Amino acid sequence: MDPFRAVSCALLLSAAASPATAMPLVDCLAPAATCTLRQWADQAGIEIGAAVEPAWIAEEPQYAATLAAEFGSLTPENRMKWPEIHPSPDAYDFGPADALVDFAQTNDMAVRGHTLVWGQMAGNGTPDYVRDAQSAQELRTLVAEHIGTVAGRYAGKVDSWDVVNEPLVVLGNELDPNPFFELLGPDYIAEAFALAKAADPDARLFLNEAFVELAGPRFDAFHDLVRELLAQGVPIDGVGLQGHLLFPIFLDPQELRTNLERIVDLGLEVEITELDIAVSFLPEAERDAYQRQAYFDVFTACLEVEGCNRITLWGFTDAHTWLDDFLGNPAVDPLLFDEDYRRKPAYYGVRDALRRSIVPEPGRLWLALAAAAFAARRLRWRPRGSRTEQLAV
Ligand code: XIL
Numbered sequence: 001m002d003p004f005r006a007v008s009c010a011l012l013l014s015a016a017a018s019p020a021t022a023m024p025l026v027d028c029l030a031p032a033a034t035c036t037l038r039q040w041a042d043q044a045g046i047e048i049g050a051a052v053e054p055a056w057i058a059e060e061p062q063y064a065a066t067l068a069a070e071f072g073s074l075t076p077e078n079r080m081k082w083p084e085i086h087p088s089p090d091a092y093d094f095g096p097a098d099a100l101v102d103f104a105q106t107n108d109m110a111v112r113g114h115t116l117v118w119g120q121m122a123g124n125g126t127p128d129y130v131r132d133a134q135s136a137q138e139l140r141t142l143v144a145e146h147i148g149t150v151a152g153r154y155a156g157k158v159d160s161w162d163v164v165n166e167p168l169v170v171l172g173n174e175l176d177p178n179p180f181f182e183l184l185g186p187d188y189i190a191e192a193f194a195l196a197k198a199a200d201p202d203a204r205l206f207l208n209e210a211f212v213e214l215a216g217p218r219f220d221a222f223h224d225l226v227r228e229l230l231a232q233g234v235p236i237d238g239v240g241l242q243g244h245l246l247f248p249i250f251l252d253p254q255e256l257r258t259n260l261e262r263i264v265d266l267g268l269e270v271e272i273t274e275l276d277i278a279v280s281f282l283p284e285a286e287r288d289a290y291q292r293q294a295y296f297d298v299f300t301a302c303l304e305v306e307g308c309n310r311i312t313l314w315g316f317t318d319a320h321t322w323l324d325d326f327l328g329n330p331a332v333d334p335l336l337f338d339e340d341y342r343r344k345p346a347y348y349g350v351r352d353a354l355r356r357s358i359v360p361e362p363g364r365l366w367l368a369l370a371a372a373a374f375a376a377r378r379l380r381w382r383p384r385g386s387r388t389e390q391l392a393v
Helices: 003-017 037-045 053-060 060-069 095-106 136-153 179-199 217-231 253-264 284-303 345-357 361-392
Strands: 047-054 073-076 110-117 160-165 203-207 237-239 268-276 308-314
Touching: 003 047, 003 160, 037 047, 037 110, 037 136, 037 345, 047 053, 047 060, 053 060, 053 073, 053 095, 060 095, 073 308, 095 110, 110 179, 110 308, 136 179, 179 203, 203 268, 217 253, 237 253, 237 308, 253 268, 253 284, 268 284, 284 308, 284 345
Parallel strands: 047 073, 047 308, 073 110, 110 160, 160 203, 203 237, 237 268, 268 308
Antiparallel strands: none
């Protein structure tokens, strides 16, 4: 056993015996324990989730088994989006979303609802009959009916909703001039939150945004928006940073951590909601190590910020990732399991971050002391050796 594990296990066992710290009897740091990421995350006090599709659950036993074992939460990747669940004004298609909610309940998993209002032109956010609304009143009626029905149906089953997705224009720092903005003005965001609150008063309501992981004017604009919504009394509980890290320059762990802290400092929860880390822009020989470290860094940033409560990956196996289409490169391989559901180095980057975070603080102190003692002994040996050499000369 490596010394890190030995010291942490000893400390956990002594902590378990102490009535002051309630530790689970079987814990992931115990020598013989083999924990999945879901179990590690439980002990670390956060939730780990994945975006999923019901068809793959139905068709691939290994997909379903891996999902249930490794993740404590799921997000419907597409099936709760407006065009999917409410394809025409009078027709809802709840079947696929219901199947995911059932799967989650059977496997004791949480569900993030994604998403009620998403006005971006790209992607699959808003159906044409909504885009074509001619007046503010017509659009307001559609939005109220949609949010009331969808959030109402899943009340008590979905723990959090991305009420509004991607309010900022993709390349810029302004509100996106989408059809909701055009007809209702910036208040469309506040209105959507009020409707979601009325439909499901207990759900945690999130504003979710893309490409806000780095410091800079875009994150500042997003932060200002959130602050203004709070100042207006909008019932917002949390903020999601999507975490699509398409290129290595999209990740600076310190800046990510600061952004997470700045959201929490507003009195909100924060989550990373759509994490994937593409490697197609790196030389092949560097990909595994880079990805393992990058996953470690993202998880560590969240784990070190109290109020960062969940990290959701946008998929979990490289067999099914939206980035193959979006980036048009099959070597993009952004997730934790390979196409045959084998654990990749990235998986162990996540595991290491979770494990590190559950070594109790005194454990870190002990480790530091042990390392210092070891180093001191080595230092003492060297002068002796050199003294002998000097005498010999
Ligand atoms: C993506 C899905 O993964 C794809 O399957 C779909 O074709 C397009 O949308 N930001 C979001 C997600 O908020 O909803 C998007 O999901 C990815 C970017």
